Amino acid sequence: MVDPPIFLHAAGHPVRWRLLSELATSDRQVHELTALLDQPQSLVSYHLGRLRKAELVGARRSTADGRDTFYRLDLARCGELLAATGAALHPALRMAQPSPPSPVRASVLFLCTGNSSRSQMAEALLRRAAGPAVEAHSAGSHPKPLHAYAMELFPELGTARPKHFDELAGRHFDHVITLCDRVREICPEFPGHPPAVHWSIPDPARDPDGLPAFARTAAELGTRIEFLLHRIAARQPPEAS
Secondary structure: OOOOOHHHHHHOOHHHHHHHHHHOOOOEOHHHHHHHHOOOHHHHHHHHHHHHHOOOEEEEEOOOOOOOEEEEEOHHHHHHHHHHHHHHHOHHHOOOOOOOOOOOOEEEEEEEOOOOOHHHHHHHHHHHHHHHHEEEEEEEOOOOOOOHHHHHHOHHHHHOOOOEHHHHOOOOOOEEEEOOHHHHHHOOOOOOOOOEEEOOOOOHHHOOOOHHHHHHHHHHHHHHHHHHHHHHHHOOOHHHO
16 A cells, blocks of 8 residues: 655644645744634644654744744745645646746835845845836844845845835835844834734844855745745736736
8 A cells, every 4th residue: 555645644634734824824933823723732733743744844943032933834845745746646647846927016025123134135036036026125123234245145235225114104015024033023014904924034144154144044035035926926916917
């Protein structure tokens, strides 16, 4: 007897599927997932452990409060395992890699503390990936000068100016994404109340590895932004297609 593929083992339980669905939108803490699923924390923690064992979900200690942990979904691995699942059933069901989404009009704001590394790199990556169709912006709670390593990886940041998020108060954004665990706690409201999305990404400026740490951060941001663009495109109104 052939065992079902890994993805079916990991995601087939209703609670685990709900967890994957919630984490596909935003990084979250256990108590948030417990409230969203309306399930006991012990049960949620158990199923998170199963998803971590399958390497579908990862965890990071919060930089705002080290007693908390943020869980994140590895969408790239989910895609790989889904493709393998279809192929295991029949060659005709082998999933092809999705083509890059067509640019769709949207506005995105990235927030971190200093607006000197993570949020600036995210803004630059989104501009590179989507071009003028998507308005990319960034800001911080305590702006400070751009980091030299960020500018080395993204020369276009040479003309960027770090700014406080109060400068953007009153502006409408389709997506507001916090990259810093501290800023997540004080993120201001924006017109239209875009859904809260958090990507728990450590500050590379605090990593002793220097430039390689910035490169790793840029790689993670690039992967997340690729999936963000697919989400934006999926919500494109029919008349715009």
